Amino acid sequence: MDSWTAPDLPRLPDTARPPLALYDSARQGVHPATGSGPATTTMTTGSPPATMYVCGITPYDATHLGHAATMITFDLINRFWRDAGRPVRYVQNVTDIDDPLLERAARDGEDWIVLGMRETALFREDMEALRIVPPESYVGAVESIPDIVARVGELLDTGRAYRLADGTGDVYFDLAAAPRFGYESNLDRAEMLRLSADRGGDPDRPGKRDALDPLLWRGARDGEPAWDGGPLGPGRPGWHIECAAIALSLLGDTIDVQGGGNDLLFPHHECSAAHAETLTGQAPFARYYVHAGMIGLHGTKMSKSKGNLVFVSRLRADGVASAAVRLALIADHYRENRQWTDDLLKTAEQRLSRWREAAALAAAPSFTPVLAEVRVALAADLDTPRVLSLIDEWVDAALAAPSTAGWGGAGPEGTGLEGPALLRSTVDALLGLRL
Numbered sequence: 001m002d003s004w005t006a007p008d009l010p011r012l013p014d015t016a017r018p019p020l021a022l023y024d025s026a027r028q029g030v031h032p033a034t035g036s037g038p039a040t041t042t043m044t045t046g047s048p049p050a051t052m053y054v055c056g057i058t059p060y061d062a063t064h065l066g067h068a069a070t071m072i073t074f075d076l077i078n079r080f081w082r083d084a085g086r087p088v089r090y091v092q093n094v095t096d097i098d099d100p101l102l103e104r105a106a107r108d109g110e111d112w113i114v115l116g117m118r119e120t121a122l123f124r125e126d127m128e129a130l131r132i133v134p135p136e137s138y139v140g141a142v143e144s145i146p147d148i149v150a151r152v153g154e155l156l157d158t159g160r161a162y163r164l165a166d167g168t169g170d171v172y173f174d175l176a177a178a179p180r181f182g183y184e185s186n187l188d189r190a191e192m193l194r195l196s197a198d199r200g201g202d203p204d205r206p207g208k209r210d211a212l213d214p215l216l217w218r219g220a221r222d223g224e225p226a227w228d229g230g231p232l233g234p235g236r237p238g239w240h241i242e243c244a245a246i247a248l249s250l251l252g253d254t255i256d257v258q259g260g261g262n263d264l265l266f267p268h269h270e271c272s273a274a275h276a277e278t279l280t281g282q283a284p285f286a287r288y289y290v291h292a293g294m295i296g297l298h299g300t301k302m303s304k305s306k307g308n309l310v311f312v313s314r315l316r317a318d319g320v321a322s323a324a325v326r327l328a329l330i331a332d333h334y335r336e337n338r339q340w341t342d343d344l345l346k347t348a349e350q351r352l353s354r355w356r357e358a359a360a361l362a363a364a365p366s367f368t369p370v371l372a373e374v375r376v377a378l379a380a381d382l383d384t385p386r387v388l389s390l391i392d393e394w395v396d397a398a399l400a401a402p403s404t405a406g407w408g409g410a411g412p413e414g415t416g417l418e419g420p421a422l423l424r425s426t427v428d429a430l431l432g433l434r435l
Contacts, residue, residue, distance in 0.1 A: 018376060256286070292335065359420045
């Protein structure tokens with residue numbers, strides 16, 4: 001599956017930089033990320049790549065601001081690593097077959113394939129407009145079915161999965177094969193059961209060995225699409241095994257970052273990690289489980305059921321600059337559940353205007369010290385509020401006295417980057433904002 005056109009990433013002058021530290025949901029704390037490399041220099045040729053898997057969309061409501069905020073979060077990680085000279089292997093999936101997609105298509109009287117293709121295309125357009133660096137591999141669930149079938153077959157053959165005895169052909173993962181289950185989300189069983197029921201699980205399904213056992217393969221049903229599952233029989237894959245199979249095939253047994261919104265922590269990420277670890281015998285599946293907060297609307301939870309989703313494409317159609325949307329979504333820390341408001345967008349538009357005014361100056365203070373501080377702030381679990389404050393301070397000083405003598409000198413020897421030019425390059429390379 002094709003992704004989208006990659007933005008150019010300016011190369012920035014070197015400054016001292018600490019390694020990237022990220023909050024790991026499993027350990028419930030901020031830890032230096034192994035993929036971030038040495039503290040003060042760019043990576044040497046041959047440095048091992050950082051690996052990142054981000055759960056993508058189920059293509060029926062794209063691209064709402066929750067999607068955008070999540071993708072921007074992991075884009076910041078990607079950009080930080082690349083700025084440090086670290087190669088990045090980044091994979092993102094598209095769940096282009098799943099119950100919510102089929103349900104939406106049935107509700108609207110639309111072919112589910114057409115719906116999925118249209119929404120995926122819209123998502124690509126929005127990602128390009130937001131200047132998200134595309135994944136190395138952008139992979140659909142449907143195209144991954146042969147690999148998923150093989151993985152489910154392996155779990156069955158080794159006694160770590162089982163078929164229900166009700167004749168449906170459904171195959172479930174046996175959580176008894178994953179004794180570490182629960183380490184990622186740190187939830188008690190009662191909360192797991194509640195969230196499983198709310199987020200696509202079936203804890204009350206008769207015949208399961210454990211109420212929390214997740215579906216691996218859904219046997220064919222009348223009126224539903226199905227694929228050849230070989231020894232599994234016709235059907236389609238479960239949600240969690242999809243991501244485990246794709247990540248294992250393209251990134252290896254363990255990865256640096258598994259990411260998504262915090263609503264994916266349980267059951268999706270917990271289950272996909274359990275599948276991967278059981279298949280490989282390697283744990284943890286990800287060194288860092290990173291989760292972005294949810295986006296609400298004017299104090300109310302933004303959700304499909306409430307019909308109050310705000311879409312990137314609609315904002316763009318209304319003339320809102322994509323850079324302003326991106327700037328608004330990084331005004332607060334990525335892990336916070338936060339609100340989208342008219343005031344938030346207005347502030348972002350005003351900030352963007354001032355930054356562009358400063359970037360157009362013929363002379364301004366050196367931006368090199370600010371670049372160094374920006375890198376430090378991003379390294380501290382993507383502290384974007386601090387980053388915006390640092391840049392605002394420089395912009396205020398530059399606009400207060402733009403003609404001060406001696407400003408506008410070249411930056412570090414050989415870079416030829418003056419204050420306004422380095423501002424433009426910094427926010428482009430690290431924040432994804434074109435001034």
